[in-house]
Amino acid sequence: xxxxxxxxxxxxxxxxxxxxxxxxxxxxxxxxxxxxxxxxxxxxxxxxxxxxxxxxxxxxxxxxxxxxxxxxxxxxxxxxxxxxxxxxxxxxxxxxxxxxxxxxxxxxxxxxxxxxxxxxxxxxxxxxxxxxxxxxxxxxxxxxxxxxxxxxxxxxxxxxxxxxxxxxxxxxxxxxxxxxxxxxxxxxxxxxxxxxxxxxxxxxxxxxxxxxxxxxxxxxxxxxxxxxxxxxxxxxxxxxxxxxxxxxxxxxxxxxxxxxxxxxxxxxxxxxxxxxxxxxxxxxxxxxxxxxxxxxxxxxxxxxxxxxxxxxxxxxxxxxxxxxxxxxxxxxxxxxxxxxxxxxxxxxxxxxxxxxxxxxxxxxxxxxxxxxxxxxxxx
Numbered sequence: 001x002x003x004x005x006x007x008x009x010x011x012x013x014x015x016x017x018x019x020x021x022x023x024x025x026x027x028x029x030x031x032x033x034x035x036x037x038x039x040x041x042x043x044x045x046x047x048x049x050x051x052x053x054x055x056x057x058x059x060x061x062x063x064x065x066x067x068x069x070x071x072x073x074x075x076x077x078x079x080x081x082x083x084x085x086x087x088x089x090x091x092x093x094x095x096x097x098x099x100x101x102x103x104x105x106x107x108x109x110x111x112x113x114x115x116x117x118x119x120x121x122x123x124x125x126x127x128x129x130x131x132x133x134x135x136x137x138x139x140x141x142x143x144x145x146x147x148x149x150x151x152x153x154x155x156x157x158x159x160x161x162x163x164x165x166x167x168x169x170x171x172x173x174x175x176x177x178x179x180x181x182x183x184x185x186x187x188x189x190x191x192x193x194x195x196x197x198x199x200x201x202x203x204x205x206x207x208x209x210x211x212x213x214x215x216x217x218x219x220x221x222x223x224x225x226x227x228x229x230x231x232x233x234x235x236x237x238x239x240x241x242x243x244x245x246x247x248x249x250x251x252x253x254x255x256x257x258x259x260x261x262x263x264x265x266x267x268x269x270x271x272x273x274x275x276x277x278x279x280x281x282x283x284x285x286x287x288x289x290x291x292x293x294x295x296x297x298x299x300x301x302x303x304x305x306x307x308x309x310x311x312x313x314x315x316x317x318x319x320x321x322x323x324x325x326x327x328x329x330x331x332x333x334x335x336x337x338x339x340x341x342x343x344x345x346x347x348x349x350x351x352x353x354x355x356x357x358x359x360x361x362x363x364x365x366x367x368x369x370x371x372x373x374x375x376x377x378x379x
Contacts (some may be wrong), residue, residue, distance in 0.1 A: 016170050016203045017080030019043040019066065025074030026061055034073070035061050036227030044220055045080075048197050048204045052214035053224035054250070059207045060175055062224075066205060067094045068171045095164035095174040095202075099180060101156045103148040103163075109135070113162045121169075134162040137196060154185045161193075165200055171201040178213065190216055212250050215239060223247050224373040245286055245361040248262060254288045254355065255331045261285060268327055284359035289349040291321065291332040296339065299348035306331065307346040 021041045027034040031355065036058045043049040051059045064070040066077055066087030077085045084092050103112050114131045122130075135141040148156055157177060164172060169292040177193075178186045194217055197204050208214055215235045216223055222232040223246075231243040242248035245256055259266040261283050298305045308324040308331065315337070322341060324331045333347050356364040 008214065014071065016046040016201055018045040019049075019171060019203055019205065020078040021062075021066070021075065022078070023075035024062070024065065024072055024077070026058075026065055026070065027073045028221050034227065037074070039075070039229060041222060041229065041232070043203060043205055045203050046201050048194070048206055048217055049220040049222060050206045050208060050214045050218035051222045051224060052208055052211060052251075053230075054209060058225040058227040059224050063096075063175055063205060063207050065172075067096050068092050069096075092171070092226065093169055094171045094173060095161050095167060095169035097157075097164045099176040099179045101148070101160045101180075103156060103159055105148050107147070107327045108144065109140060109146050109148075109151070109159050112148070112367075113144075113166050116163065116167055126246070130166050130168075131162075134166040137165065137199060138162045138192070153181055154189060161196070165202070168200075169202055172197070172200075172204045173179055174204065174206040176208055177206075179208075179210075186213075187324065215251070223251065225250075241363070241365075242355065243363050245288070245357050248288050248355060248357070252290055253332065254290050256357075257326070257329065258329075259285060259287065268329075272378075285364065286352040286359075286361070288355035288357065289353055292334045293353035294333045294335070294347040294349050294350070296335060296345070296347060298346055299350065303316035304349040304351075305346060306333075306348070306352055307344060309344045310341055313341055 019023055021039060024039040024041075025034060025037045027037075039062070041049075051062065055283065061070060065072050068084070068087065072085060075085070076083060079092070104115065107115065110131050113134055114127045117127045117296050118131060131144070135144055138161050140155060140158045140162065143151060143155060146160065151159070157180075161177070174193075178189050181189060190213060193206075206213075206217060218235045220232065221235045221238045223230045223238060225246055229289070231238055231247045238247065239251055242251060245254075249256065250253040257266075257268060259268040261281050263281065266285065266287065271289070287304070294306075306324065306326065308326045311323040311325045311330060313323070314321040316334070318337055319334045320337055320339065320341065322333050322345070324333060324345070324347075335341075335345075335347070339345075358364050
């Protein structure tokens with residue numbers, strides 16, 4: 001299931017530009033290999049594009065290249081019709097929110113928010129008006145006279161966001177802005193950031209390693225690994241139809257069962273088998289399903305059934321996350337609280353929630369409903 005809280009984006013603000021990256025490359029001096037090469041991406045105007053991936057995948061470097069803090073080695077960056085590839089950062093009209101807030105400790109909240117306007121030599125009455133408006137947007141209008149040391153982590157992050165939006169940027173960059181917050185506050189700020197972006201209408205590029213943040217905030221989702229875009233599209237498309245096993249595992253922790261087709265069965269080589277008629281023999285495949293997509297008991301015709309001993313269980317409120325041992329692999333399934341969990345349990349997955357990948361990890365699409373029932377068991 002998709003995480004709750006996602007709402008339909010409004011029409012794009014007319015003044016917000018589309019951000020287009022074409023054939024972008026970045027190689028640091030002395031590096032053994034490039035951070036990324038020939039990377040192309042279009043970030044829709046007035047929407048939130050979320051770039052998600054593990055540490056070291058190049059997402060923050062990409063963000064820094066777009067805002068002008070890093071030079072590119074190849075390719076072009078365009079804001080609408082404007083080529084900004086060689087334009088200095090301060091002339092790109094971009095605002096950025098960092099992970100570490102980057103506030104001036106000796107300045108008040110109002111002083112921090114208004115700092116970029118003072119640097120631009122804006123008249124004092126205009127600064128005061130804009131600071132008040134930005135503070136209201138992020139709900140810190142009652143803290144304008146305080147200093148950062150007198151604020152909570154969430155309040156300090158709001159100051160950083162207000163400082164970024166006070167100039168009315170057409171393009172807004174956010175580099176893991178919520179990673180320093182606790183779980184409860186992070187969930188609250190996710191909802192606030194989504195609402196704020198819809199109010200200001202800026203084209204927003206948001207970097208995170210958190211898949212929940214990515215799915216709940218994104219209008220356009222980009223999954224990166226090793227400097228390569230593995231998949232991009234709507235959050236729904238990426239989650240429901242992962243392009244490969246990396247995306248399937250990274251976005252939602254899909255269970256993946258490797259095996260080989262032979263004589264109408266899938267054999268895993270470690271004591272587990274699956275019935276798999278109507279599929280070419282002699283091919284290595286990976287069968288996938290998500291923990292939340294199981295039901296108790298055997299599947300109806302066309303479904304997958306897994307019977308395996310319980311390895312451990314974790315209470316998650318209204319659900320229990322159960323780890324099963326199937327041969328040498330561990331599978332995770334979610335079952336309702338109160339489910340008898342002794343010894344071995346049997347769970348099933350309907351055809352519409354089954355995913356198949358080839359030996360190279362790439363997705364294999366076919367009509368799952370046309371396949372016969374797949375029975376998996378532990379010997």
